[in-house]
Amino acid sequence: MLNRLTVRDLPLSERPRERLTRLGAEALSDQELLACVLGRGVAGESVLVAAQRLLATFGHLPGVAEASVEQLSGVYGIGPAKAVQLKAAAELARRMALAGSHDQPAIDSAEAAAAIVRPHLLEKKKEHFVALLLDSRHRLIRLAPIAIGSLSATLVHPRELFKEAIAASAAAVIVAHNHPSGDPEPSAHDLELTTRLMEAGVLLGIEVLDHVIVATGGTSSLRARITPTTRRRT
Secondary structure, three states: OHHHOOHHHOOHHHOHHHHHHHHOHHHOOHHHHHHHHHOOOOOOOOHHHHHHHHHHHHOOHHHHHHOOHHHHHOOOOOOHHHHHHHHHHHHHHHHHHHHHHOOOOOOOOHHHHHHHHHHHHOOOOOOEEEEEEEOOOOOEEEEEEEEEOOHHHHOOOHHHHHHHHHHOOOOEEEEEEEOOOOOOOOOHHHHHHHHHHHHHHHHHOOEEEEEEEEEOOEEEEOHHHOOOOOOOOO
């Protein structure tokens, strides 16, 4: 049971701090990021349990951020010092978001999306599938990694994408992946995957605006390749 373990009992590669260092903060779950802020749990209990308890108590990250120091301190494993750490982190995030919100443009084209993902994807030797999670004005909330490896082998499933979108309270998404071959031309599988994701987005109320392929040979927008017949429910 996780609550009988500490982070030290986890393999080094699976500890939140090491995962952040190796994969980047965007690869961590809300629980893992909270664990990094908290630092350590109480005696005999993993800090990951304390992080999960916070999410369970307040519902989601915004709930944790909006809770008072007194409310946070009332959660087992979160004393006054950790409550202050959480409030300080939440306030920093709020101020950074406020500072950037005035100038942040909407991501309303394949070119705008490609400009964001290209630095992350272009030099990768394997295919990396990522999602730009967007707010109701199509401004970027965060870039989420979804899968790594040949997409035909990875079998990107809609649930992996929309799990991230729902967790971020995203109103829309743009998905993207790279072609290490250098050819941006979409495969039949790319088109089929795009159709599946768009259909799932309609059902969930989270629109998939586009699927962008980046490669050394250029950029492709798959939305333009999906015909009304193929995209039956959109």
